Amino acid sequence: MSTASTATGELADVLSRYEVVLGLEVHVELGTRTKMFCSCPTVFGAEPNTQICPVCLGLPGALPVVNAVGVESAIRIGLALDCSIAEWCRFARKNYFYPDMPKNFQTSQYDEPICFDGALDVDVDGKTVRIGIERAHMEEDTGKSTHVGGATGRIHGATHSLVDFNRAGIPLVEIVTKPIVGTGADAPAVARAYVAAIRDIVRALGVSDARMDQGSVRADVNVSLMPIGASEFGTRTETKNVNSLRSVERTVRYEMVRQAQILDDGGVIVQETRHFNEATGETVGGRTKETATDYRYFPEPDLVPVAPDPAWVAELRAALPELPAAKRTRLRAEWGLSELDMQAIDNAGAFELIEATVAAGAGPESARKWWLGELSRHANEAGVELSELSVTPAHVAELQSLVDGGRLNDKLARGVLAGVLAGEGTPTEVMTARGVEVVSDTGALTTAVDEAIAANPDVAEKVRSGKVAAAGVLVGAVMKTTRGQADAKTVRELILGRLGVQ
């Protein structure tokens, strides 16, 4: 897929013969202070194997104890997704072998999830798509393997593997959608918007830092195709651990095209787990599900059932913060923007940035102007997301206040912003260091005005005689002598006053 238009063309071709069905499983790493079943800390990036104990190492004899905050977070996620909350549920053991899973079973939930039967609306290009939520359940993360010696960093070809158990036992909530049908050409965008919405919700709830780049939100993307009009879903593939919004979108698109080619050629889709390669934009086959483990789930006998008190659940429901969708509606009204404006903001990923900029004191219109204008241009040039730029909402608000206070004009402000992006400091620091502040000393300006009048007596005469528009030449001359650091409006007023007009 070389260009976006080719991709769209391919997709349209696929959709002329097939319907796409999606299923998304999003894993959210909870930001609890301690792990799901022991009191080890959960700090990201610690030295390997320093946040471990007999429980999360699965040593013989060790037993789990449920983290109450983990349960609370799972319930709050369920409530935000409009789920029913189980009055009684259990953990279950999911049995399979993997070297970074200490007990060789994962403590998870099976047929008795804590949250079930919810829904989430996501907006794609002004259309609302309702995503059914099958369930949200609690489980523990595994350790992390690093495969050394191979070319790809994957286990194939590696000479040895290192295992870090710091992540083992970190609480996860897995949110599983019902099959998502009827999205057609929007399927990639819907998948992306759904994962983004989950990320924003868990962040708003404060239950996770929701850093996809650190793996604290990751998605398993299930895609299948069926001939148009068919009643039975096709065989699906599951692309595991997709860890950016862009990759979610690309995974769906790639799988749709790949599967269509196989089906067109009379082939069959193998039910398997796949891996998304960021570099090539392709998915590659992994474990085949047919021969994979029978997980032999059974209720976890080391833990007692979880039975949240309905009164407590009601309290949690009442105390939910404003969720992203509601906040968007509210701020759209407060900012006085059209739905189209908001879509532009959403597409640029600028909503939270603008919100924070407004919170830091800027007006909504100027905040929007900076993020969607000058800063979007910089981001595009650098090929990064707005949030990855080295400028903060506080910087933007500060820059705007310098403009509002007359200390910078628009042109100077753009230059200062470039300095901030270059890491030269805060807007005020850059302005001072570069010596680019607007000349507001009227004494100095008056001298410059007098010089300009003296140097252009014929122009001055025209202005005196009522041709006010001719004053522009004099303003330009003053701006030139002040190297652009004067406020043009002030200069114009000074000139007109000097020449006795108005």
Add this chain to the structure above:
Amino acid sequence: MSERQRATHRTAAELGAAIATGETTSAEVTRAYLDRIGAVDGAVHAFLHVAGDAAVAQAEEVDRRIAAGEKLGPLAGVPVAVKDILTTKGMPTTAASKILSGWLPPYDATVVLRLRDAGLVVLGKTNMDEFAMGSSTEYSAYGPTRNPWDLGRIPGGSGGGSAAAVAAREAPLAIGTDTGGSIRQPGAVTGTVGAKPTYGGVSRYGLIAFSSSLDQAGPVTRTVLDAALLHEVIGGHDPCDSTSIDAPVPAVAEAARRGASGDLTGVKVGVVREFAAAEGAEPGVVAAFDAAVATLTKLGAEVVEVSCPHFEYALPAYYLIAPSECSSNLARFDGVRYGLRSGDDGTRALEEVMSLTREAGFGPEVKRRIMLGTYALSAGYYDAYYGQAQKVRTLVTRDFTAAFEQVDVLAAPTTPFVAFPFGSRTADPTAMYLADLYTIPSNLYGGPAISVPCGLSEGLPVGLQIMAPTMADDRMYRVAAALESTQEPRLADQTPEVTA
């Protein structure tokens, strides 16, 4: 009798009192038991690890604590042997399996911590069937334990090492674990007292899991009072075990003392009709049981027959539930992180090394149960096997609940047969499984049960089992102590001298 010989003939309660009053010291008593182990364990093989100098050092520390006036419990300074399925920090813990050879746990089980806190001295780790799967210790990877009553016979299992150590006076006290009878059946066939507390009454933290929903640690001793005192040391709520009951330990020592008066007036004892009708119990066992019931009547108890119609399904249900849980619990033993690793010569893939490790590290009974459990939990079989067994478990529990509406405790033989000769049941697994016929129902239900010596059959000990409602452990201690009070001398003190 020398002072040292005397130490090994006293009860734990007597030793505790003698140490507390300064008549003797913990170090002196500990050395006496270490000497005894040195003298007879070559013949008995009750221990897989003897703590030796570490035990003496711990005893000396306890003596210092006592001398400093620290208020310790009634068993302070008394040595105790611990079944090798409970983790001991820095002390080998193998569960009698090759797969854990060389493993030094970095932490103490809660039971072990409580022993140490109460000033008891850990003498060493006792032999058992591998991962507690068996009824004879013949499945220990390190060779069987021999019954002090007859060295050609099994000491019961899985906790044969703990029972034999106590019977042979190598330890005054021992800790066992009971999943389907592993404390009680060894108690019965070695003439010792073995008590399985209410499930959740003693923490399982640090107990290497065989079947998590059934495993329970408990005391193995020569007297009912000693068992009760030890029960009070190790019992009680533990926040590290979610299934631990958050309630005070029943007053079991008080109940044992009360029972020792020999008065059971007002106590209603139920005899399970279905057990009496079950085939396979040896006539000598039935005779000893009948005599014990007659004694209870003589002590004032009212004995009635009760029906527990689902008890006959308990054994097959157990052999689905326990292997199912074990297949998951033992999955962690793969040679990747600790213990044995086999075949890792740099040429083999991960799966192959795991497979070779498990092939070399697990014995035949463990492999059999892992396979049984893996099958019972498999897709398509789960409902028919594991699911069905859980329904039986509910029905067995209902039988107990109904029975305890009529009676205070239930009585039954502990096991259908006396200690059998080595090799006589290993060829047929189901013949071995029958040893737990009468003990398994209490594990499925979760209630407490105790085995107390009640007589001899052909010169070998027979145990009476008393079962009580959950968290009414005190009742069984009272009845057991009453029966014990009629024996002079106690059966446990009639163990023949072991000739090395």
